[in-house]
Amino acid sequence: MTSLPFLSKSKSSRLQFFGLGYFFPAILAVAGLLVGVVRADIEKREQYHVAQQVKAAEQLAKVAAGLETNIHGNVNLIYGLVAAIAANPNINQPQFTALSERVFDVPSQLRNVVAAKDLVVGLVYPEEPNKKAIGLDYRTNELQRDAVMRAVERRTLVITGPVNLVQGGQGLIARYPVFSLANGRFWGVVSAVIDLDRLYTDSNVNTQRQTLDIAISQRPIPAERDIFLGNVAIFSQDPVKSRIELGYDTWYLAAVPKGGWEGSPLDMFGFRVTALLIAFCIAAPLLWAGLLMKQRHGNILTLQQREEQLETLSQRLELALQASGVGVWEYEPSTDTLIWDGRMRELYDSAPDRTAREYADWRNALHPDDVEAAEAYFRDALKNETSYRTEFRVMSGNGQVRHIRAHGATYRTASGVKRVVGANWDVTRDVTLHSELRQAQTKAELQNDELRSARRTLEHQSLHDALTGLPNRRFLDQFMTAGEKQAAGHRLAFIHIDLDRFKEVNDTLGHAAGDAVLKATTSRLLELIDHDEFASRIGGDEFVVVTGGVEPQRRAEYLAQSIVSTLARPIDIDGHQCRIGCSAGIACQTAAGEELSQLLINADIALYEAKKRGRNRVELFSKELRSAVVLRKRMSDEFLTALEGDQIIPFFQPQFDAHSLAIVGVEALARWQHPKRGLLAPDSFLAIAESLHRSADIDAIIFEKALFQSVRWRALGLDIPHLSVNISAQRLKDERLFKRLAELPIIPGTLSFELLESISFEDQDKELRSAILSLKALGIDIEIDDFGTGHASIVSLIELGPKRLKIDRKLIAPLEAAGSQRRLVASIIEIGRSQGIEIVAEGVETAAHVDILRSLGCQTLQGYAFAKPMPANEFITFAIDWEAGNHSRFASSAALVD
Numbered sequence: 045m046t047s048l049p050f051l052s053k054s055k056s057s058r059l060q061f062f063g064l065g066y067f068f069p070a071i072l073a074v075a076g077l078l079v080g081v082v083r084a085d086i087e088k089r090e091q092y093h094v095a096q097q098v099k100a101a102e103q104l105a106k107v108a109a110g111l112e113t114n115i116h117g118n119v120n121l122i123y124g125l126v127a128a129i130a131a132n133p134n135i136n137q138p139q140f141t142a143l144s145e146r147v148f149d150v151p152s153q154l155r156n157v158v159a160a161k162d163l164v165v166g167l168v169y170p171e172e173p174n175k176k177a178i179g180l181d182y183r184t185n186e187l188q189r190d191a192v193m194r195a196v197e198r199r200t201l202v203i204t205g206p207v208n209l210v211q212g213g214q215g216l217i218a219r220y221p222v223f224s225l226a227n228g229r230f231w232g233v234v235s236a237v238i239d240l241d242r243l244y245t246d247s248n249v250n251t252q253r254q255t256l257d258i259a260i261s262q263r264p265i266p267a268e269r270d271i272f273l274g275n276v277a278i279f280s281q282d283p284v285k286s287r288i289e290l291g292y293d294t295w296y297l298a299a300v301p302k303g304g305w306e307g308s309p310l311d312m313f314g315f316r317v318t319a320l321l322i323a324f325c326i327a328a329p330l331l332w333a334g335l336l337m338k339q340r341h342g343n344i345l346t347l348q349q350r351e352e353q354l355e356t357l358s359q360r361l362e363l364a365l366q367a368s369g370v371g372v373w374e375y376e377p378s379t380d381t382l383i384w385d386g387r388m389r390e391l392y393d394s395a396p397d398r399t400a401r402e403y404a405d406w407r408n409a410l411h412p413d414d415v416e417a418a419e420a421y422f423r424d425a426l427k428n429e430t431s432y433r434t435e436f437r438v439m440s441g442n443g444q445v446r447h448i449r450a451h452g453a454t455y456r457t458a459s460g461v462k463r464v465v466g467a468n469w470d471v472t473r474d475v476t477l478h479s480e481l482r483q484a485q486t487k488a489e490l491q492n493d494e495l496r497s498a499r500r501t502l503e504h505q506s507l508h509d510a511l512t513g514l515p516n517r518r519f520l521d522q523f524m525t526a527g528e529k530q531a532a533g534h535r536l537a538f539i540h541i542d543l544d545r546f547k548e549v550n551d552t553l554g555h556a557a558g559d560a561v562l563k564a565t566t567s568r569l570l571e572l573i574d575h576d577e578f579a580s581r582i583g584g585d586e587f588v589v590v591t592g593g594v595e596p597q598r599r600a601e602y603l604a605q606s607i608v609s610t611l612a613r614p615i616d617i618d619g620h621q622c623r624i625g626c627s628a629g630i631a632c633q634t635a636a637g638e639e640l641s642q643l644l645i646n647a648d649i650a651l652y653e654a655k656k657r658g659r660n661r662v663e664l665f666s667k668e669l670r671s672a673v674v675l676r677k678r679m680s681d682e683f684l685t686a687l688e689g690d691q692i693i694p695f696f697q698p699q700f701d702a703h704s705l706a707i708v709g710v711e712a713l714a715r716w717q718h719p720k721r722g723l724l725a726p727d728s729f730l731a732i733a734e735s736l737h738r739s740a741d742i743d744a745i746i747f748e749k750a751l752f753q754s755v756r757w758r759a760l761g762l763d764i765p766h767l768s769v770n771i772s773a774q775r776l777k778d779e780r781l782f783k784r785l786a787e788l789p790i791i792p793g794t795l796s797f798e799l800l801e802s803i804s805f806e807d808q809d810k811e812l813r814s815a816i817l818s819l820k821a822l823g824i825d826i827e828i829d830d831f832g833t834g835h836a837s838i839v840s841l842i843e844l845g846p847k848r849l850k851i852d853r854k855l856i857a858p859l860e861a862a863g864s865q866r867r868l869v870a871s872i873i874e875i876g877r878s879q880g881i882e883i884v885a886e887g888v889e890t891a892a893h894v895d896i897l898r899s900l901g902c903q904t905l906q907g908y909a910f911a912k913p914m915p916a917n918e919f920i921t922f923a924i925d926w927e928a929g930n931h932s933r934f935a936s937s938a939a940l941v942d
Contacts, residue, residue, distance in 0.1 A: 069330045077323035085316065092309045096301065101284040103256055104299045108286040110247035115238065115290065118154050119201060119218055121147045122236045126220045129159060133224045133231050137167055144169035153242040155215060159222075161232040163192060173211070182233065183760075186917075192233055195219040203290045206240050206272045214240040214272075244273070256299040259283075264296050274298075281305075373452075374465045375403065377426060382406060391448065391468055393440035411437035411445060425464065429454040432466060447475045511559055512566040515580040520588060524640035535633040536640065537600035539589040540647035541607060544625045544659045546585035549617075557617045561624060564615045572606050588644070597632045597664075604628040604662040612660060627654040631665040649673050676732070682718070683732050687741055691717045694749045695913035698923065699768075699884060699906045702898050707926060711768040711798070711906065712750035713913050714742050740775035747771075751788070753916050762923050768796040768827060776815040785822055792823030796847060800829050816844065827884070831872065849876050853887020853907070860892045870900045877901060 128143050129135055135143075144157055148169070156174055159167035163182040168174035182192040195202035198221075205216035216238040222231040244250050249258055250273075259274025264287075268276050282305065283298035371388030375381070382401040389396050392409045410418055414436040425432035432452035437445050452466025507519040515523075543565065550558040562585070569579040569587065577591045589607070591599050608628055614621040629650025631643050646665040652673075654663035663669075686692055692714060699709040716724040733739040747769050757764050775781055776799075797819060816826055825847035851872055858865045869885075876883040885897050888907030897905060911922060 069334070073330060074323055074327045077319070077326065081316070081319040081323070084319070085312070088312065088315070089308050093305060096305055097284055100256060100299055100301060101286075103254075104258070104284050104286050104297060107247055107249055107254075107256075107258065107299075108288055108297055111243065111249065111295070112288045114153055114243055114247055115203070115216070115288070118152050118236070118238050119203075121150055121152055121154065122157065122218060122220060122234065125157065126222055126234050129222050129231065129234065130225045133161075133226070135159075135167070137171065140167040141169055141171060153239045153246060155209075155211075155237040155239040157234065157236040159232060159234045160192075163196075163232060191217070192219060192235075195233060196221050196230070199223075203293060205238075209237065216240060216243070249273070255302055257302050258297060258299045261296045261298070262293070266296070368469065370467045370469045372465075372467050374463060376461065376463050378461060388468060391446065391470060392438055393442075393444075409438045411439055413437070425452065425454060426462070429462070432464065435471070445472075446470055447472045509581045512562055512581050514566055514569075514587075515578060517580070517582040520580045520582060520590075520644075523590070524644065534592060535594065535596050536590060536592040536643065537596035537630060537632040538640075538643050538647040539591070539600055539604045539607070540629045540631075540644070540651040541587040541589065541604075541611075541626050542628075542651055542655065543585035543611070544627055544655075546624055549622055549624065553617065553620065553622070557620075557622070560617050561615055561622060565611060565624075568610045569607065572603060572610060577603075588647070597630075600630045600632060601662065601664065604630050608660060608662055625660040627651060627659045628662045629654055629665065630662065646670065679729070679732050680736060683716075683729055683736065683738070686716055686718070686729075687738065687745070691719070692742055692745045693717050693915070694746050694753065695915060696750075696753070696919040697906060697913040698911050698919070698926075699904050700910050702894070702902050702905050705910075707764065707923060708904060709766045709768060709796075710764055710919070711770075712746050712753075713770070714746050715913075734774075737774065739772045740778050743769070743771050743775040744778075744781070749916075753919075756916070757920070757923070760920060760924075762920065762927070764923070766794050766796055766825070768798050770829065771797045771799060773812055776812055782815075782818060785819075785824070790823050793825060795823075796825040796827045798827045798829040798850070813844075820845075845879075846881060848882040848884050848904075850884045850886050850906075851902075856885055856887040856893060856897075856907075857889075859896050860890070866896065866900070869897075869902075873901050 125143050125147055129140075132139070140159060147157070148154060157169050158165050158174065158177055160180070160182055161167075165177050165180040165182075168177055182188050191202060191204045201218060201220050203216055203218050206214045207217060209215050218236045218238065220234040220236075222234055223229065224231050248254055249260075257274065257278055259271055259276065259278040261270045261276075261279065262272070263270045266276055266279060270276075278300055279298045281300050283300045285299075286297045288295040288297070369387065371391050372385045373388050374383045380402050382403060382405060384392070384394065384401060386396065388394075389398075392406070394401070394405070394409075407415065407419065418434060418436040421434040422432065424430075432450065432454070435447065435449045438448055439445060447470070448468050449471045450466060450468050452464050454462065454464050456462050507515060507522070509516045543561070546558065546561060549561055562581070565587070566579070566581070569589065573579055573589060573591070577589065579587055579589045582588050589603065591603060593599060608626055611624060611626045614623050616622075629647045629652070631646035631650060633640075633643060649669050650663045650665040653669055654661050657663070693716075694712045695715045696710050696712055698707045699711065700706065701708050714726050716729050718724050730739065730742075733742055750767055750769050754764065754767050799816070820826060826844065827848040827850060828844075828846050829850050830852040831849045849872065851869060855865060855869055855872075859869065873883045875881075882904060883902050884904040884906060885893075885902050886906045888894060888897065888905045888909045890909055893907070894905060894909060914922060
């Protein structure tokens with residue numbers, strides 16, 4: 045019976061389905077027509093789009109053919125001039141002009157032509173506008189050198205561009221390597237400029253009669269920088285495409301009609317209207333017939349639904365009584381007749397075959413303790429003819445007790461007879477449940493009291509350090525949050541304390557001793573602070589003392605000094621006198637609204653300064669300390685950006701033979717090309733790099749860039765016997781260094797690694813010494829930098845066996861004035877000579893330095909007397925001129941030549 049509502053809903057849905065079924069023929073017809081119309085519409089538009097693309101492709105093919113024909117026509121014209129020069133290598137300007145005039149008489153897009161014998165421009169046409177180009181050396185011209193050398197290496201024509209021309213506009217540059225027909229030797233290069241604007245115009249690329257928007261790129265899928273004609277957006281607008289092969293280069297063309305592709309043909313609207321009219325004429329009669337059939341069927345269904353509703357109401361009432369377990373009764377006082385239905389007989393454990401009963405039957409079934417109250421409620425309802433609501437207990441024949449809830453109402457029949465009708469239902473489970481809930485509530489309240497007590501204990505433990513009992517970092521955080529609302533005029537001061545040698549206690553005496561030190565420290569702190577101050581332990585050996593007042597600085601300084609003095613006294617740990625000491629940083633509020641979290645940061649900054657200045661001291665925070673920290677952080681961030689942004693560059697300082705003054709080596713030095721502060725020397729950033737553990741990255745960058753420059757030197761014919769690069773201990777322990785070195789074809793003696801004296805002789809660092817031996821096995825020389833200022837022993841120097849020692853500039857500078865300094869340098873040179881170690885003197889700045897060092901037997905000189913550190917290109921120019929014997933160009937070295 046409980047499924048009737050679902051059956052009704054299912055039937056309603058079925059009726060709706062059958063009603064919709066009358067319109068299925070019309071729906072199917074319309075759907076079929078619409079599908080056909082849509083498909084025809086799509087095919088018509090696709091055919092129209094294909095026709096547009098075919099037409100555009102034909103136009104673009106003509107443009108591409110025109111470009112390719114014109115470019116190759118220009119190239120072929122110059123080939124004649126190249127052939128003439130190959131046949132006559134001694135051609136002069138008049139002959140070149142005559143040949144060029146005949147070439148330029150032929151209609152073309154050529155703008156000018158130059159010939160560079162031995163890669164130096166000597167012949168030009170037209171002569172007058174291009175005289176400035178005479179003497180241009182392609183080997184030293186950075187803008188053209190790579191393209192010219194590519195043409196020479198490939199021994200064939202190379203076309204580059206588009207390029208912006210000095211005379212205005214854009215052009216292509218065709219470079220032809222020329223080889224003598226007589227002996228096959230390389231003569232030079234002929235370069236011709238093709239005017240790109242004329243080329244576009246003559247090839248109908250961007251003229252007014254051109255109906256296409258054309259873009260040209262150097263890549264098939266271009267970025268913005270790859271486009272040199274038109275808009276990069278054309279490549280994403282479903283364009284037609286073509287390409288032009290220019291020797292080693294390819295141009296990619298894309299085009300769309302000006303104004304874009306047309307979406308639909310002109311007759312599309314009429315086509316759609318006709319199709320919709322046909323669909324309407326077919327579907328309208330079918331829809332009308334379906335509507336008539338639906339109305340007839342609806343009338344029949346309405347009658348059936350009314351009959352079913354009456355049946356459903358009757359069944360629902362019966363189901364409701366069965367489901368609720370309610371028993372219905374009726375009592376007539378005048379005849380003492382009591383009528384119970386079947387459920388009432390079950391509730392009162394009465395015989396099921398007896399339907400009529402008396403008042404006494406109900407009274408006898410009541411629990412003895414509830415009889416009086418139940419009868420009183422019932423008599424009152426009869427007397428006043430009011431509603432009847434009560435609860436009582438009944439006893440069954442086997443002694444079982446049931447809790448009954450009774451509702452009733454008094455009424456009179458049409459003949460005036462008084463009657464009471466009502467309902468009873470069993471609430472035994474509800475009463476039992478309520479009783480159990482009350483007991484559970486009482487038990488829960490007791491548990492809650494225990495939980496609140498445990499919570500208070502846990503909260504205290506969460507806010508206090510388990511070892512020392514002091515407030516912890518969480519307590520301090522909560523205090524800082526609440527303290528921001530302190531009274532006006534009250535200021536706070538934080539004293540940040542760090543134990544200086546606590547780790548040594550843990551490492552030598554164990555953690556138990558460390559715990560004892562922390563407890564002793566806590567006791568001494570508590571002896572010093574007042575009742576309105578508190579100390580907290582915020583880390584392993586870090587404490588924060590909070591004090592306050594109208595002017596808290598004096599109290600904070602006195603308290604901090606007292607803490608430092610107290611903790612400097614020895615602490616007895618199992619008979620062992622431990623001395624730890626501490627450093628302290630103080631930060632005071634300058635205004636009531638100052639954030640306490642910032643105050644703690646300021647105290648930490650002051651603590652850092654105290655530890656940096658020697659520990660066991662107190663430092664007060666100031667704006668200068670904050671500025672230093674901010675500057676250090678900004679420089680650290682800028683340095684990391686410099687590593688990522690390729691701002692670390694090499695400078696090169698040559699090294700000279702002390703007697704012949706020939707360049708015998710070069711040292712690569714790191715410089716930072718700062719975007720705002722300009723060029724920075726290593727002393728401006730090495731400390732930052734070491735604090736960030738990134739000094740190895742500087743070494744790696746300078747090493748790779750120096751290797752690249754050494755390849756350039758060899759390509760230019762420069763003879764640089766060896767290259768020296770600085771390397772840190774951190775870099776020597778980097779496995780990537782040796783993997784990279786294993787990939788390089790290193791010629792022994794051509795590469796040197798310079799090590800600081802302070803890191804080269806650490807006997808305890810076996811890993812470092814092993815790395816040095818591995819470098820020597822790879823053919824890399826070892827040099828000791830800044831020798832004479834560190835702590836190297838002669839024994840360890842002999843064990844290491846470096847190739848060179850570099851005498852520090854601090855020892856070279858006073859050579860002229862100090863005889864003792866000269867004897868010291870002479871001793872170092874003699875030590876090196878006895879061990880077969882070459883001596884390099886750096887910081888050579890005067891002619892007197894040179895004379896003295898020569899007389900002392902120093903082999904190699906380096907310093908401003910010859911040359912300062914230079915960028916790569918400037919060093920190449922210097923080296924070429926020096927090898928050519930142009931020493932007089934360098935004023936500082938003029939007096940040094942023998």
